[in-house]
Amino acid sequence: xxxxxxxxxxxxxxxxxxxxxxxxxxxxxxxxxxxxxxxxxxxxxxxxxxxxxxxxxxxxxxxxxxxxxxxxxxxxxxxxxxxxxxxxxxxxxxxxxxxxxxxxxxxxxxxxxxxxxxxxxxxxxxxxxxxxxxxxxxxxxxxxxxxxxxxxxxxxxxxxxxxxxxxxxxxxxxxxxxxxxxxxxxxxxxxxxxxxxxxxxxxxxxxxxxxxxxxxxxxxxxxxxxxxxxxxxxxxxxxxxxxxxxxxxxxxxxxxxxxxxxxxxxxxxxxxxxxxxxxxxxxxxxxxxxxxxxxxxxxxxxxxxxxxxxxxxxxxxxxxxxxxxxxxxxxxxxxxxxxxxxxxxxxxxxxxxxxxxxxxxxxxxxxxxxxxxxxxxxxxxxxxxxxxxxxxxxxxxxxxxxxxxxxxxxxxxxxxxxxxxxxxxxxxxxxxxxxxxxxxxxxxxxxxxxxxxxx
Numbered sequence: 001x002x003x004x005x006x007x008x009x010x011x012x013x014x015x016x017x018x019x020x021x022x023x024x025x026x027x028x029x030x031x032x033x034x035x036x037x038x039x040x041x042x043x044x045x046x047x048x049x050x051x052x053x054x055x056x057x058x059x060x061x062x063x064x065x066x067x068x069x070x071x072x073x074x075x076x077x078x079x080x081x082x083x084x085x086x087x088x089x090x091x092x093x094x095x096x097x098x099x100x101x102x103x104x105x106x107x108x109x110x111x112x113x114x115x116x117x118x119x120x121x122x123x124x125x126x127x128x129x130x131x132x133x134x135x136x137x138x139x140x141x142x143x144x145x146x147x148x149x150x151x152x153x154x155x156x157x158x159x160x161x162x163x164x165x166x167x168x169x170x171x172x173x174x175x176x177x178x179x180x181x182x183x184x185x186x187x188x189x190x191x192x193x194x195x196x197x198x199x200x201x202x203x204x205x206x207x208x209x210x211x212x213x214x215x216x217x218x219x220x221x222x223x224x225x226x227x228x229x230x231x232x233x234x235x236x237x238x239x240x241x242x243x244x245x246x247x248x249x250x251x252x253x254x255x256x257x258x259x260x261x262x263x264x265x266x267x268x269x270x271x272x273x274x275x276x277x278x279x280x281x282x283x284x285x286x287x288x289x290x291x292x293x294x295x296x297x298x299x300x301x302x303x304x305x306x307x308x309x310x311x312x313x314x315x316x317x318x319x320x321x322x323x324x325x326x327x328x329x330x331x332x333x334x335x336x337x338x339x340x341x342x343x344x345x346x347x348x349x350x351x352x353x354x355x356x357x358x359x360x361x362x363x364x365x366x367x368x369x370x371x372x373x374x375x376x377x378x379x380x381x382x383x384x385x386x387x388x389x390x391x392x393x394x395x396x397x398x399x400x401x402x403x404x405x406x407x408x409x410x411x412x413x414x415x416x417x418x419x420x421x422x423x424x425x426x427x428x429x430x431x432x433x434x435x436x437x438x439x440x441x442x443x444x445x446x447x448x449x450x451x452x453x454x455x
């Protein structure tokens with residue numbers, strides 16, 4: 001239902017229309033349910049959304065026919081690439097929160113009236129979101145966002161915005177933060193004592209190194225672009241492929257990666273740190289158990305929780321009407337109108353889902369350099385074919401100062417990134433004036449750290 005290119009009706013033989021599936025007309029069934037979440041689940045099921053937006057969907061009989069079959073299969077694949085509703089329906093059925101991204105995508109569908117497309121409804125008669133069904137979805141989305149996804153700092157008038165302002169801070173232990181800051185900048189975490197965490201995630205360069213691939217010990221290079229460490233505590237998982245559940249687990253990876261920091265073990269790291277009597281004294285005062293993987297990575301993670309960068313856009317969402325110019329506000333409207341806010345959503349303006357790279361056309365064919373291990377994305381973790389080429393959506397906070405872009409670091413400018421996202425993910429070309437306005441908005445996402453605007 002949510003795939004705008006569901007069927008190419010011109011390719012359907014007239015005779016096929018005579019035997020087209022007719023979905024049962026159940027548009028009133030959801031009204032028998034009192035729980036809004038279960039109402040939304042019923043609306044999704046009754047309108048055939050799962051026909052194209054579930055990895056477990058069965059191929060319809062006409063998907064095996066010549067001419068139309070390849071079109072149907074391609075459209076079903078595209079629909080699942082955009083949104084697989086399986087997890088969302090499980091959450092709705094069992095009283096669990098849905099993801100902020102799924103919420104944004106479903107809400108956008110109801111607000112724009114884009115689904116189901118006429119091509120789908122003309123084959124599956126009886127499937128069409130009514131005005132009442134749209135109202136149910138929109139009201140549920142608003143209530144769900146207020147309950148689970150608004151931040152305490154948001155102004156009442158902006159509670160239902162898909163983007164939310166930063167919270168004032170995250171809860172941390174100041175003593176652990178101090179240790180973590182020292183460890184973040186300590187080259188002894190690397191095998192040859194030449195590289196620290198800050199080497200690839202330089203706080204003076206937007207929390208990145210501004211290289212396509214970061215250089216590790218012995219002049220080696222990694223296979224993906226280094227994401228920013230700023231606001232990384234707000235990501236739902238860490239790394240492009242989500243292999244780390246949180247910052248503590250993430251901090252354990254690079255030190256032992258032979259291409260990055262190249263230490264043999266945390267025992268080796270601990271021994272080097274323990275030889276520093278002054279630092280050991282400070283560390284043992286906080287961690288009596290001493291140096292080990294858990295204590296070292298916990299301290300680093302605690303420090304990284306403090307790397308929040310409030311911006312002018314946050315001031316606007318907190319109620320300062322003068323924080324943004326007319327052009328910047330127009331750019332924000334375009335950002336939402338072009339569906340950017342369905343993936344780059346929430347308080348971190350991204351970092352909450354895995355998205356398929358190249359929904360409308362093949363990004364990797366366009367790139368033309370052959371596939372690498374870094375291009376596998378989430379598949380590297382799950383080994384599920386549905387996750388191939390899916391990557392964690394990056395935060396757009398400070399995006400203007402964190403080039404290059406994409407998981408492979410091949411896109412040099414924000415302008416190119418905007419155009420490519422429209423072409424490969426949305427399937428249209430964006431005008432030069434609109435690009436300029438969106439960039440004006442993105443500039444408002446550059447934040448401050450320790451009271452100074454990041455450069």
